[in-house]
Structures are given as C-alpha cells and as structure tokens.
Amino acid sequence: MATVIVDADVITMDRDTGATPVTRSIRIEGGVIAEIGDSVAIREGDTVIDGTDRLVTPGLVNAHTHSWETLYKGRYDNLPLELWMLYSYPILGIEPLPADVVRLRSLVFAMESLTSGVTTLVDDVLETPGQSAGQLAAVFGAYDEVGIRANVSGHVINVPFLDTLPFVTRWLPDEIVREVGGQSLLTADEYLAFSREAFASHDRTGGGRLRYMLAPSAPQRCTPDLLRGATELAVARDAECHIHVLETRTQAVTADLLHGTTFVEYLRDLDALSPNTTFAHGIWLTDSDIDIVAEHGVSVSHNPLSNMKLGSGLAPWRAYHDRGVTLGLGTDGCSSSDTPRILEVAKAAALVHKITDPDPDRWPRVEEVLTAATVGGARTARLGDTVGSLEVGKRADFLVYDLTTLAFTPRSRLDHQWVYSENGSSLEYVYVDGRRVVDHGQVTTVDQEAILREFRAMMPRIAEWQDAVDRANSVLHEPFTRMYREAVAYPLTAGR
Template sequence: MSETYLIDRATVLTMDGATGATPVERSIRVHDGEIVAVAGALDPQPDDVVLSGRDRLVVPGYVNAHTHSWEALFRARLDNLPLEHWMLLSYPVLGLAPLSPDLIRLRSQLVAIESLRNGVTTLVDDVLEIPGQTEDQLAAVFEAYRDSGIRANISGHVMDRPFADHFPFLADALDADLRRQLDAVTVVRGDEYLDYARGSAQRYADYAGGRLRFMLGPSAPQRCSPDLLAGIDEIAATYDLEFHIHVLETRTQAVTGAEFYGKTMVEYLDALGVLNERVTMAHGIWVTDSDVEVLADRRASVSHNPISNLKLGSGIAPWRKYLDAGVNLGIGTDGMSSSDTARMSEAVKAAALLHKVTGPDYRQWPTAQEVLTAGTLGGARSARLGDTVGSVEVGKRADLVFYDMNSLAFTPRNKPELHLVYSENGSSIDTVMVDGRIVVRDGRVTSVDERAVLDELQARGPELRRWQDELETLNRALLPAFDRQYASVMARQVAVDRYSGRGECWLN
C-alpha cells in the first residue's frame, strides 16, 4: 500500500485527548495506511490524492466492541424471550450440524458489509460455532474479513462445561429424557481448545498485515472450568490478545454466582486471578458497587450492548458508575439475533438515550463526548487496539469515516457531534477508509460484491429457514424446563436491581 491521501480541511472529531468530540477544522495526511500529519492546513504534495473535506465530517470509525457473526443467519426470528430462553433457539444445543465454511464466509461478508456501510471499521467478533469451531470454520471468517477490508478481532469462542451445568436449578427442572439428551451433547475438552488457541494465535499473528487478530473467547465464568480460564489467561498474556468473556448479563447470572460460587461473578474471576487489562466483559449489567471498583482496579473493560440488553430484557448497565470509577467502556451491537442489527449508529444512540431514564439528575446523563468516545477509542482500548485506532492522531492507522453534511440527517447543520449521535443512521456516509484503503465510496462497498452476497443468501433462504425451523422445533422441548428454572431464579434475592438501572437492593 503506497497511496498517499490528503484530506483537505474537513470538519473533524478527532476523539483524542485534545479536542475529543468538539468539531475542529483539520487536514489529514495518510501514507501507507498511517496518519502521518494532522493540522489546520497542509500543503498538497505531488503524490497526494486529494480528498476534499468541504461539507464533510470526518471521524474515526466505530469499533463494535461486541458482536457475534453467527447470529446473522437468525436475524428477525425471535422476540420476547429472556437471554437463557433465547439462547436455546439462536444457539440450539440439540441436533445442530456444523455450518460449512462457504456459508460461514457468506455470513461473515454480510456482517462486514452492513458494518462498513454504517461506519464500523473494527469488529470484535466473538465467533461461536455450535457444536464446536474447526480450523476451516475459523479460516473462513478470517478470509471473509480479509477480503472485505474491515479490521477485526476474531475469537474461538469456547465452553467446556456441560450445558445443563451452566444454570442453577435446571437439573431439578429437567425430565430424565431431556437430561440424557443434554448430557450426550459433545463438550469441547479444555486442553484441546488451549492447543487450538495457541496454534491460532501463532497462525494469525500478522494476518492481513495485522489488521485481523485472533482473540480468546471464553464464553462465561459458569460455562468454563477454572483450568480453562487460567489457560486462556496465560495465552492472552503471552500474545497480548483480548480475553473476551460474557459476565453478569442477566439476573439469572447474578443468582448463578451466588449459588455456584458464593460470590459475584466478578469476585469469582478475580479470585481465579484472571481479571486484568486484557479482559473485556461483555454486558456487565448485574454488578455491585464493589464489582465496579474491582474492575477499575484491575483495568478491565466493559462492552455495553444497550439494544440487545433491551430486547432480551436483561437490564440496564450502570453507565455512570462505570465512568465515575474509571472503567473503560466500549459499545457493541451484540449479535444480529439479539439486536437485529450490525449498525453501531443505533447502539450509540441507544446508549445516549437509555441512561437518561435511570434518574432525574440530568448532570449524570451520558454526553455526546462520552458515548462517541465509548464507540470509538473506548472500544479500541477494550480490543487491545488503543494505540492503533479509535482517534485521529499521528501514528495511528487511518480508519476513517466521511459523512456528507449536506444530507437530511445534518440539515439544518447545528452541532455535528449531536447530529452524529442522535440523527445519523448511516445514510450520510460517503466514504469509509480502513488501514488507509477506501472500502466504501459514494456509500457503496467497493471491496466486496455486495449484490452477489445478498443474492446468494436470499437464494439459500428457504434452505436456511428449513434448517432453522427443524432446530427450533427440537429445542423448544427444553423451554418448559427453562420456564421452571427461570421461576426459581426470580424467587431468589439479589443485591441490586438492574431492571431499573438504579442499583438499590431488590428484595422480592
């Protein structure tokens, strides 16, 4: 890559420590994918490809700090189910054959296309394949993202505990036949996964020039053995990789910590010695005040997923408590079945709005600066990419999004940062650059044949729906037992009330 671009006098949200989300006029020079100069004005050089900044808002690309590309095939199938019930149907545990690499490639391309067209330049893709991820399946994701031009952390999501053991009170709720079926489901061996993860960390160490990285994806504390979590922590430290884990997403999980470990999930992870700056906790809703202090002290990050948390009725994360304690926050869409979108603009707007209804003190409500920081630099830091992307600064890679401010979303033109948070839905995006390469031009993806991807997936739609219908029918047999388990959980006392977002003790 030898192209040199001069972005000439654009309105820029640098998201750096100097000007943050305050609009400033800047010129930006990009060479070999790196931002090499940022100034009020720069003189064009003979080799510059000049991109006019007139009527353009230029910002660092969004970092989707938590998503699951698996769910792209389950978009708009399910509604009005809590997480544990929804997982039975979106990640069915009974009777599921592995997906072929060609379908995984198409699925990943779909996620990349929708992301790029919405200004997402980095994905944290916690790729969960059921019943277990193979090397060919992982390679298909890397290849799809390589070709699309997007930046990504890509996981080998893993759980090594039997499914029925993930939940308190479930054993008593299951009839004997269903328990036998669940016990017969193959579980990944921890030592096999650790070998797989080490090999993947080495294999993808400099893949696509470092634009794509492997990350560790232990599913959740209650789904992984202590030995597996310790082994994953060691690999993450050795290769400086993100350790991405679901923690305290639901009230069920708050009860699980007390029932399984006699402590909160955060306290349990801390006792295992695996909480540190490489850890990103997806969700982090049902945390106590002391949990927040521990996370801040260990410099762990939290990925906030407001749309998914709303759709699944999971609760409201303590946004202000996290920020006041100094916990790094990113924002994610979660998967396209739990949120039905890969568009970070929706997640950013939801984050800005959701926390305004948790209390009357408007001085505590999220600001545009805060949500945009979480959607860019905060997500980059959680992904171990804080020195690489997330702001417009010299030395960082050129992952940039250009918005046309002559669009409906920016008319009349008032405060660009507020337009971006509350009005813009991706329709104003003119150009997207990742690693200094233009991958969206005039609002169209240039790196992938978008029409061909959509046409092939639509053509395979009847086949996919038959497959999904069969799986859903099979796994719905488990729902009555989960209803009974859910009732037992709801009868237990927990320390906080995150349905309101306030956090007071809830006695039921």
Template sequence: MPQTLIKNATLLTMCAQNGSKPFEGDILIEKGRIAAIGQNLVANPKATVMEGRNRLVMPGLINAHTHSSETFFRGRYEGMPLEIWLLYAYPLLMGPVIDDRLLYLRSLLLAMESLRNGVTTICDDFFDPPAHDLSRLATVFRAYEDAGIRANISSAAMNVHTLDALPYARKVMPLHLQEKLDFGPPMSADAYMDYCRSVFASLHGRAGRLNFMIAPSAPQRCTPELLQACHALAVDMGVPLHTHVLETKTQAVTGHEMYGKSLIAYMHDLGVLSRNTTIAHSVWVSEKDIAMMAEAGCSIAHNAISNQKLGAGIAPVRRLMNADITIGLGTDGVSSNDTARIFDVMRVAGLIHSVSGPDHDQWIRADDILTMATIGGARSAMLENVTGSLEVGKAADLLILDLTTLYFTPLNDIVKHLVYAENGSSIETVMIAGQIVVHDGRLQTIDEAAILAEIRELLPTHLAAHAELEARNAAFHSTMAEIHRRATSTDIGMNRYAGDPGT
C-alpha cells in the same frame, strides 16, 4: 500506496488533545497511516486529493461485541428472555454445522452491513459447535480479509455442561430431557491451548488488521483450569480475554448458587481479571464488583439494545464511568439486536440512561457516548494504539460524512447530531488502513449485489433445517422459562434491580 490528502474538512479526532471538539483542517494519509493533521498541509504531486469542505472526518466506529453466528437470524425472534432465546438461536440439540460457503457468506454479510454503516472494527465472538476447527476459523478470517474490515475474531470456548452452568437446571428439567443432552467428553484446557497456539501461529495478524482474541464464553461455562489458561495466554500474547459476565438476573443468581459469590468475585479469586479482560454486558454488577473491575483495569462492552430486547436490564454505565472503567459499545448479535449499526446503539445508549434518576448532572452526555463508540471501543479491544482516534501514526480508519444532509440540518452540535440524529446514511466514504472500502454508498472490495443474491439463493434450505432444530428444542422451553422465573424472583442481596439503571 500513494498519499491521500483530505483538505478543508471538519475534523473530529477523539484524541486526548482535542477530544470531541471539531475543528477545521487537513489530514494526510501515507502507507495506510495518518502522517499529519493540521492546516494547509502539502502532499506530493502524485497524491490523491479529496475536498473536505462541508464534510466531517471522524474515526471509524468500533463494535466492541458481536456474534456473526447470528447474522442469518435477523428478525426471527422476540419476546424471549436470554435463557429461552438461546434455545432457538443456539440450540441445545444441534444439527449439522453450517457449511463452509454459508459460514463465509454469514461472516461477509456482517462485515458488509458494518462497513456500510461506518463500523471499521468488529470484535466477533462467533459460535461454531461442536469443536474448534482451524480451517473453519480461517474461513471467517478470509471473509473479513476480503471485505477489508478490521476485526478481533474468536469462536466461543466452553467445557462445562449446559445444565451445570444454570441454576436449578438439574432440579427443574425432567430426567428424560436431561438424557438427551449428551455433548460427549468436555474439551480440556490443554486441548484448547493447543488450538489457540495454532491460531496465533497461522492466522493472527493476517492482512495486518485481523487478530485472534481468546473468548471463554462465560466463567460459569468454563472450568477454572480453562479460564486461567485462557487468561495466561491472552496476557502472554497481548490480546483480549473476551467473555460474557452478568448479562441477566439468572447469571447473577448463578454465581451465588454455584460459588457463593458474584461471578466477578469468582473471576477475581481465580486471577482472571486484568487489563486484558473485556466483559460483555456487566448488567448485574454490584458496587463491590465494580470496585474489583476498576482495580483490575477491565473493560466493558455495553450492549444497550440487545439487553433491552432480551429483557436483561440496563447496565449501570454511570457507576462504571465514575469508576474510570473503559466502556465500548457493542451491537451484540444481529438476532438479539436486528442491526449491526453502532449508530443505533449510540442513540439508545444516549437515551436509556437518562431514566437513571432525577440527578440530571449524572445523565450520560453525547460526547461520553461517542467516546465509547470510538476510542473506548478500541481500548476494550486492546487496539487503542492502532485505531479509535485520528492521531499521527495510527491507522487511517476513518469516516467521511456529508454535513449537508437532513440529519445535520440545521447544524447545531456535531456530536449531538451524531449520537441522536444520524443513522449512517450521511456516510460518503469509509477508509480502513488507508484503503477506501465504501465510497458513495457502494462497497469497493466486493460485489455486494452478487453476494446478496447468493445468500438469498442458498439460505432458505439452511433456515428450513434450522426451523426443524427450533421445533426439537422447543421441548426445553418450559424448563428454561421456569429457570428464568425462579431466578428473577430470587433475592441475591443486591441494592439495585438491573431493570432500573441506577447511576
């Protein structure tokens, strides 16, 4: 791969030395990595030289938490709390699995939208019931390899019956409905470990940018044996243990009802909180939870938009920041967000925390948000030595934005423009590992028009079948609504309500 030199650009490196302070300079890329950053750099005669005047070069954005399994459900649901929404987006009464071609296209569609909007790394915790299948996981890896994106990939693991992972469920749900939920024998921890080891042997590290992460769905949805086995293997392999914790009030009640403690305390007592542990959501954490997370070195994926759409509440991000907990930004799935744009999440995250109280010194600033979207997200994915900032030796995962567009005019403060004004439309070039994957608004790795046409042709039949599943699962709607009602009216002794973001 020849050298690439970007000259005379405005650089925003997000590294420890320069942080979010832009400066003028050049960046030299060789063999997919950043070889030098400075002024008046010289490349070899065969290098590709890109003029950077009036252009911003910054790290690619990191989507710290998403679910490609929702990509075909954009714009389908609203007005539902999580426990009800799950019935339709992830039906209890399941139908046939999505076929391999649609599985590939579904993953590719998420990658396409991500890349066009400046996301160079995604952490995809997709759902592929009823079993974990190596060939189907390989299909998702292949889609991301073809797109050119960097990704941590896993299919969510669980082995506790749905009704045993929800408070009040066995009491509230009529017996005739409970009898319909026969999922067969639960997966053992040993069986899942065998699967994971096969993935590490065959797919992990593919294309130099695709990794496997271990994703037990949530502590209440997994047996202690499965959680502990997942954590031990994650530590051994140096990958994240990626899980959902305390997204909703119902989940806050779950910990106290089932374990007599918060779910964070439950994980702490099992020994599965560590640097490897990445927690999606963290909305309903207490001060004691935050202290345990900080001591363990956990990371958080803050899903500012999906938490609002599903009425889950607002995570206490300032308190998490004050505890020095690493925070990344996630879109969550396209069904609970309706976009894969981290620019959208940055804007919302930059706004909602300003209602946390009258002490405006504690409000979250644009440079904090941009840190979460870049190096914070990389740390949450355990990729901080690879991506997330522009530094010599790191992968050349970067964006080039036009600073003469409407969204940067007049140009006052680049970081504030990025968080509050930009929507991704100023992006000219996206580069991953030194390869240009988007240029002048066009994907360079795949035929976007052909892929979209194929999706439009194949998807109506799939969505019609899914509509039938929705109709069947509507039988459980009133039960889930009652579980939500009971949980939200239950006092669990917390000092804050997550609808009030607190500080």
C-alpha cells in the same frame, strides 16, 4: 500515493479536541495518518478530497458482536436470554455449519458493518455445537477479503450446559438430561492448544488488521483451569480475553448458588482478570464488583440494544465512569439486537440512562458516548494505540460524511447530530488502513451484489434447517421458562 483531505470539519476523538468539531486537513500515507493540522503538504500524484461540507470522524468500533447470528436477524422477540439461547444457540438437533456458509455469513455481516461506518469488529464467534479450525479460517478469510479490521475469537464452553443454569434439571425429562449431558466438550488443554495454533495461523494477518482473541464464554460455562489459562495466554500474546459476565439476573443467581460470591469475585480469586480482559455486558455487578473491575484494569462492552430486547437490564454507566473503567459499545449479535450498526447503539446509550437516574448531571454526555463508540472500544480490543482516534501515527480508519444531507440540516452541533440525527444517509466514504472500502453505500473490495444474491439463494435452505432445529428445541421451552421464573423470584445475597 497519498490521500489528502483539505479543510474538513473533523472530530478527532484525541486528547486535545475530543468530540469537539474542528477544521483540519489530513494526510494519509501507507495506511497511516501522516499529518493532521490547519494545513498539510500536498504533493504531485496525491488524491485530494475537498473537505467543504464534509465531516471526518474515526471509524466506529463494535466492541462485542456474534457474526453467527447474522442468519437469525429478525427471527425472535419477547424472549429473555435464557429462553432466547434455546433457539439462537440450540443444544438439540444442531449440526456444524459448513465453512462456505460461514464465509458467506461473515462477508454479509462485514459488509453491513462497513456500510454503516463500523471499521473494527470484536467478533466473538460462537459456533454451535462447536468451532472447528476450518470455520475459524473461513471467518478470517472473509474479513481479509472484505477489508475490515477485526478481533476474531475462538469461543469456548467446556462445562456441561445444564450445569451452567440453576434449577433447570428438576423440570427436564431424564432422557433430555442424559442427551445434553452426553455432549462432548473440550478440555482446557485442548482449547489452549487450539488457540496457540490459531495465533500461529491467523493473528496479525490481513496486513495486521486481523487478530485472534481468547473467548472463554462465561465464568459459569468454563472450568477454572480454562479461565486461568485463557487469561494467561491472552496476556502473553497481548491479545484480548473476551468473556460474558453477569448479563442477566439469572446469572447473578447462578453465581450465588455455585460459589456464594459474585462472578467478579470468583474470577478475581481464580487470577482470571487482567487489563486484557473485556467483560461483555457487565450488568448485574455490585459496587464492590465495579471496584474490582477498576482495580484490575478490566474493560466493559456495553450493549444496551440487546440488553433491552432480551430484558436483561442495563449496565451501570455512571458507576463505571466514576471508577475510570474503560467502556466500549457493542451491538451484540443480530438475533438479539437485529443490527450491526453502532450509531444505533450510541443513540440508545445516550438516551436510555437518562431514565434510570433523576440527576441530569449524571446522564451520559455525547462525548462519553462517542468515546465509547471509538477510542474506548479500541482500547477494550487492545487496539488503543492503533485506531479509535485521528492522530498522527495511527492507522487511517476513518469516515467521511456529507453535511448537506437532511440528517445534518440545519447544521448545528455536529457531535450531537452524529449521535442523535445521522441515520446512515450521509455516509459517503469509509476507509480502513487508508484504503477506501465503501463508496456511497457500496463496498468496493468485493462484489457486493453477487454476494447478496448468493446469500439470498442460500437462505431458504437455512430457514428450513432453522425451523427443524426450533421444533427440536421447543421441548425445552416450558422447563426453561419455569427455571427462568424461579430464578427471577430467587433472593440474591452474595455481595448485596
């Protein structure tokens, strides 16, 4: 049985009409867009949706997030990244989360994502103190159950934590240095073996919706052999290799001190860049770094909400566009942005760069922002041929908005209103692989209310655990503050 949408306003995000709304009918068969045009065939037994007063768009792509942080939503404020990580990704007094907690956390995160129109997640699953096969399976299982599309990572750090930051050891007591330095870490071979097993167990599961991706945490947090090996394995498996690069000024200082170069130059010299590589953040790049990114076909996930909240800076939007670099949009985790809703990120991206450049010709255009939120994000995830636009042969991941709501009243330029006006009140249906997974705010694939009740019942115990871990790590707050202030004052030289 097929689904047919008749005479709707449609934003296809394809090469022909882009973000310009057009009137179209769409036929979906077997989870695929079978026809799209002025009219399409309607057959007996088809489910027909009247497109009158409806806007149909591609599903949104969250090109960088961390589902771990679902448990930390709304917990911290006014902390730069290096101090914020002490609490959201603590290094003292932390125990692994049980698989049942991971499953519940992932279900809640996926439900909020779907009900806001996000149909694809790039979930960089950074478990602390480290990821197990059971935890990874719990994430894949939850996403399969709820019906979302996702790239799910094996995130890895295999450099001693205190070696990833400048100056900090001079401020720490010796016993803390010994305790943190004694933590066990994976070798590159162990991580690559884990990833090969993950590919065998999880890649292309969920009817092809779910994929495994490599995720070396950052160039300062991984050994050279792991950075090279992860890049090579990603290329061999046509998978995404997702890596945090130059999110903060402190990281630019770290590159300068460790290598006398930028981290982009360092990765290039290691042969650890490819078209499968996505940089999360990519803020503190030099002009020559951006040339290297473009030359190697590297993509960038732009995370303005998180970057503003943590005071990290802003990615050079127009410079990336000028070099032809593919951009996606990411929420980052719910501890640093407090939301999985990509439309909030899209609005922020459309607005914040207008105050960084006095030339309005260089400000983000709505079509550019929507491209990053849809087909650009899909390309960063190695899914550009699969989703991100409404085209014949692509998977039927799409959204249906009610245009009679206050958010679209008066009805004007629908592409602009999608970015600037829509607040979630207008979203009627969400489809993934041609299957209706959200109906008027309710997830249809799982018992949403039962999951939320279970999650709420669990949270007092989780909050007690978080409070205890916060107290244990607070001993690091003053030394890390000193490190941060020293890094802020350090004069950058490499590539500048």
